Amino acid sequence: MESLRHLTLMSCTALLLTACGGEEEKQPALWETFTTQTTPESLFSARARDLTLDTYGDLITLGAVSYDSDPSTVAIDAKHDIYLMKQDRSGAVIWETTLDTPSTRITSYEVQSDYNGNLYVVGDGFIVATDPQGTLRWQDTYEDLALSVTVSGDRVYVPGRTTRIYDLDGNLELTIDNGDIYPWQVVLADNGDIIQATWNAITRHTAAGDLIWSAPAPDDVTTRASVALDDADNVYVSFLTDVGNSGGNTAAARMVKINNAGEQEWYRFIPDNRPSSNYYKSGTVHTFIASNGDVVHVTAGSKGRQITRINSDNGSVIWEKVHANTGTAHDAHLADNDQLILVGDNNPQTFDAQGNLISSYAQSSPSSTNSLAIYGNQFFVNGSTNQDGDRSFYTAAYSR
Numbered sequence: 061m062e063s064l065r066h067l068t069l070m071s072c073t074a075l076l077l078t079a080c081g082g083e084e085e086k087q088p089a090l091w092e093t094f095t096t097q098t099t100p101e102s103l104f105s106a107r108a109r110d111l112t113l114d115t116y117g118d119l120i121t122l123g124a125v126s127y128d129s130d131p132s133t134v135a136i137d138a139k140h141d142i143y144l145m146k147q148d149r150s151g152a153v154i155w156e157t158t159l160d161t162p163s164t165r166i167t168s169y170e171v172q173s174d175y176n177g178n179l180y181v182v183g184d185g186f187i188v189a190t191d192p193q194g195t196l197r198w199q200d201t202y203e204d205l206a207l208s209v210t211v212s213g214d215r216v217y218v219p220g221r222t223t224r225i226y227d228l229d230g231n232l233e234l235t236i237d238n239g240d241i242y243p244w245q246v247v248l249a250d251n252g253d254i255i256q257a258t259w260n261a262i263t264r265h266t267a268a269g270d271l272i273w274s275a276p277a278p279d280d281v282t283t284r285a286s287v288a289l290d291d292a293d294n295v296y297v298s299f300l301t302d303v304g305n306s307g308g309n310t311a312a313a314r315m316v317k318i319n320n321a322g323e324q325e326w327y328r329f330i331p332d333n334r335p336s337s338n339y340y341k342s343g344t345v346h347t348f349i350a351s352n353g354d355v356v357h358v359t360a361g362s363k364g365r366q367i368t369r370i371n372s373d374n375g376s377v378i379w380e381k382v383h384a385n386t387g388t389a390h391d392a393h394l395a396d397n398d399q400l401i402l403v404g405d406n407n408p409q410t411f412d413a414q415g416n417l418i419s420s421y422a423q424s425s426p427s428s429t430n431s432l433a434i435y436g437n438q439f440f441v442n443g444s445t446n447q448d449g450d451r452s453f454y455t456a457a458y459s460r
Contacts, residue, residue, distance in 0.1 A: 086422035090438070090459060091151040094425070094445065094452040102128040106143070106451040111431035111442040114146070114173035114192070118154065119433060121145040121442050122171040122181060123453050125158060140166040142181055144194050147455060149435060157194040162186045163201050172211040174228055180216050182206040187218055189230060198230035207284075210246040217246040219256060225269070234269040244284045249293055257285040257297045262318050264295075273322025278314045286347040288355065290372065293320035296355050298347040301329070311343025311361050317375065326375035330357060334364040335384045348394035350413070354378065360389030360402060367400065367415040381415030391432035393439070401460065403430040403441045410460050419460075427454040 096106060105126035112120050123143035141158040148154060161168070161183070168183035177192030184205055189197045204220035211217075215233070216226040223236040223246065236254065243256035252267035259281055264272045277285075281299035288296045294317060301314040313330040332343070343361035350356050355370040364384040371378055389402040398413035405428050408421040427443030434440075438457055445454045 086420045087458065088422050089424070090457040092424055092454065092456045093147070093151045093153070094454055095145060095153060095156065096452045102131040106444060106453060108427075108431065108442050108444045108453050109168050110170045111433045111440060111455075112171055112173060113433050113435060114179065115175050115177045116192075117149060117435060119147040119149065119440055119442075119455065120171055120173065120179060121147070121453055121455060122168060123444070124166065124168055126166075142168050142183075142188060143453070144171070144179065144181070144190065145453065146194065149438070149440075149457070151455065151457065155194055157190075159188060159190070159194075159196060162188060162199045169206065170208045172209050174211045174216075176228070178228065180209050180211055182209040182218055187216070187224075187226070189216075189228075200224075200226075200230060200232070205242060207242075208245045210248065212248050217248075217254070219243045219246050223254070223256065225254075236265055236269050238263075245287060247287045247289050247295075249289065253293075255287065255289060255295055257287050257295075257299075259285075259299070262295060262297055262316070264322065275316075275318045275322050275324055278316060278327060281314055284345075286345045288347045288349050290349050290353060294318065294325075294372070295320075296347055296349070296372070298330075298345045298357055300343060300345055311359055313343075313345050313357065313359055315347070315355070315357060315370065315375070317372065328370060328375040328377075330359065330366075330368055330377075332359060332366065333380065333382050334359070334361070334366050335382075344389060346389070346392040348392075348400075350394065350398050351396075356394055356398070356400065358389065358392055358400070358402065360392070360404065365389060365402060365409075367411060369415065379415065381411075383409075383411075383417060390430055393432055393434050395434060395439075395460070399460065401432060401434070401439055403432045405430065408439075408441055408458060421458050423454070423456060425454065 108123045110122040125143045126140045129139040145156045146154040163185035165184035171181045179190045181188045186201045188199045206218045218224045221242045225233050241258040243258050247255040254265040261274050263274045281301050286298045298315045312332040316327040317325045343359045346358040348356040357368045359366040366382050368380045369378040389404040393401045400411040410418040425445045427445040430441045430443040442455045
């Protein structure tokens with residue numbers, strides 16, 4: 061493996077876009093890279109899945125690659141691998157590697173680092189752990205779906221219908237049975253308690269896996285949840301919901317607050333106020349706790365972003381801002397000063413604490429499925445793109 065395109069430093073004067081027709085200026089990338097395998101003629105799919113910072117502050121890209129393992133034959137002998145790349149924060153590639161997907165199912169979803177720099181990749185029926193150089197350390201397979209991984213201290217948490225908790229060497233320490241519907245993420249309290257949300261319940265377990273409480277989820281929710289935890293261990297969960305759904309033309313949300321005793325304090329229906337259309341405008345939800353304790357909720361999809369600030373004490377809406385035609389936001393982060401960063405399909409953006417757009421950022425090649433990582437006053441995105449006909453992994457850095 062090697063980088064086919066080297067680091068490209070972008071000067072502000074060269075990349076600053078002043079588009080015709082009255083479009084806004086877009087802030088340039090500090091740098092951009094495009095990387096792919098050394099045999100692009102056999103590569104027929106390269107899809108970015110996640111981006112994270114390891115314990116050393118280096119960038120880790122997770123991707124999925126599919127290619128013809130024997131291009132000399134007429135038939136496509138499909139091989140599907142996990143792709144990992146490590147870059148420093150100037151964009152220089154430190155290493156790239158591919159790993160065999162251990163499951164018969166091939167989709168990977170997320171990567172995280174532990175305090176030693178080891179990496180943990182989860183996907184559809186598997187977890188793979190590597191050392192800081194990307195060499196396989198251990199792996200496990202199971203009959204389940206894992207959309208995320210949480211690494212904290214000496215434990216690795218993999219949520220699913222059965223949540224699995226490993227030590228850093230791959231020993232399965234305990235499991236939590238979540239019933240028929242899986243959670244999307246594990247959120248940890250300061251004391252190590254395990255908080256999860258599914259379509260039918262929000263639960264809190266001790267670090268030993270004992271159930272503390274289970275609170276019912278709203279009965280009209282339809283898809284994945286976003287969970288936030290405040291300093292008093294109150295839990296805020298936002299779901300997409302089918303309330304008000306007419307022909308699939310909505311992405312309304314339902315938010316609920318559960319206190320640290322497992323009691324529901326309030327719930328809030330958040331109508332989808334983005335511009336309507338004649339087709340499904342879709343959405344993802346993101347939930348954050350602001351610096352003053354308010355809740356910041358984001359619904360973002362192909363027809364724009366809706367940012368809602370909510371009083372955490374009573375669930376009342378403080379303000380709401382809608383930004384039309386700004387595209388899907390696959391990843392989001394609430395930074396210091398309550399600055400909101402959203403990345404998606406070729407459209408990184410930042411918003412101030414009142415939900416107003418601060419900046420949009422340029423990408424030299426359209427990319428999809430962007431993920432986000434933050435370091436100081438810079439943020440980084442990655443995605444998948446075709447650059448000069450090659451299927452590539454894209455990485456860029458921006459100043460916020």
